[in-house]
Amino acid sequence: MAGGSPPAPAGASLEVEVRPPWPYRLPGGGGGDAVMRVRRGVATRLVHVEGEPVVVRAWQRRDGSVVLHAAGAGADRLRVAIERMRFALGVDDDYRALYDRFRADRLLATAIRRVRWHRPRRRPWAWEALAWSITKQLIESGRAAAIQRRMVFRWGARWEGPDGSTLRDVPSAELLAGRAPAEVAAVDLAPARALALIRVAREVARGRVDPADPSDDQRLLAIREIGPWTIQCLGLYGRGEPDSLPAGDLGFIKVVGRLAGLGRRATVEEVEEFFAPYAPYRGLAGSFVLAAYHRAVAAGPPLRLAA
Template sequence: MPAADALVELDVEVAPRWAFRLQSHGGRDGVLRARDGVLERLLHVEGAPVWISVRQLRRDLVVFVARSRSRDAAGEGIARMRFALGVDDDLRPFYERFRTDPLIGASLRREPWLRPARRPDPFEALAWAICEQLIESDRAAAIERRIVISFGRRCRCCGLRDLPSPPALAALAPAELCAVDLAAGRALALIRAAREVARGRVDVDPAGDHERAWRRLRTIRGIGSWTIDSLAQAGQGHHDVVPAGDLAYRKLVGRLQTGDPRARVEEAEVREYFSRYDPWAGMAALHALRAAFTRAARGLPLAA
């Protein structure tokens, strides 16, 4: 990033459209930093680095500050972080419709600010979804940290890091990703997905043609429904999408339907179960999982 006197600083005050609490922790992949109540993130807008900080001063006031080479880049960086944090999402219709629901109502009333974790760049969501396929979360986070450190971008001024760009990942050899513990099949899938995005054949932008992008990505070996669902929810803002292949949801629905804590169902059954909450199926699934954890911690049975 250029010297401080060469930067443009942009401050934006935002009143959240619905109950909101700024997260107090950073990211396990090492790109989001949290300290003293402030979130900090390095992003890149058309190659230009943008340093973003976010602080919540009051229940109804969140302040975004961006520094970059241009006002446009700073503004786009703030827009991406607003999307990632969901500060502009109006969840009142979801709350009003389901606040008395026997499964998720208590969770909604207790934590109305709960939102799915999102990424400021949809390619991040895609890349990390590929890395997180069928492995433990701790191991996936360690792989992601290694990718960021080995191939990502770092700001010498603020010390923050960003993921490697799609062209940078596309240029890697599979062996380089295997060297950071990514499985060979996933390394190939990640490189091929990066090439599709870098060459403009897949547009994963939240404003793009999502169905077309998903179809194209599904032609890549190693990218299936769970990866696409994760991209849709975490990278493109779909509240109606449930990552139905996630083991946590398959176990949750299995237990809700049978009462057996060891039961598991297939993806289709997860989607069918949460279809009653359309177009908020993804939000409902998140609250259902949170409600299950809360009740288990209290030694209570799950609601049906």
């Protein structure tokens, strides 16, 4: 890493070196919500572990190994912070079993070879994946990212470095649980989804739901505006479930419409049918296919809506 380690918060620190078992590239961007920052090859993220702020930085060496450095809390919290960022960055993911199983599949094997370094963009905490999936319901990704940024700048915890840099975290469930629906809707979130987000936050804040526990999904589904797509996003991006496919995602609807030769956008059922042969890796298969072919879909003529 050029120039040495950037400034870190006061307190203990922990550094871990990981050699990824599968081809890896550190993300080139932060993802659009203004939480993770990537500059000069260093990914920086503020996370909170049991309420304590920890700044985690990650960079990749020329030999392919990845270094994660955490600072700002006690040793146990530092270990948790690094563990969660290893999960979010997919450093330890090994897709050999997926590739070997579908080596003869022209579509998926080609997709994996094209973007071998691809990883689903996961979140360090399941709560973040759940909250952000609600903000993304039925809208384009650019608009969803703008909503997320407004939430982060309005309610996210901040950390200011000695170099004048500022990092922000995703608003906690406890904080969003205390917001009024009109406040949340004011960031451009549809009123019904603003109310759903607050209700979900209250369930999580009061300990009635643990987003990291799949056995609590039925309690989430009982909340109005929370459906299968939200839970599938939570599974893939918040819990790392390889078979969780967010079939209602606009990207999948478009890519399947193109790859299946439908001449239109696919339905959710058609997306599920298209990726059914890839169980128990439907979510991973979909992520690789979307990463490999989304540019071709975007370059083609617009797809009409399914009837």
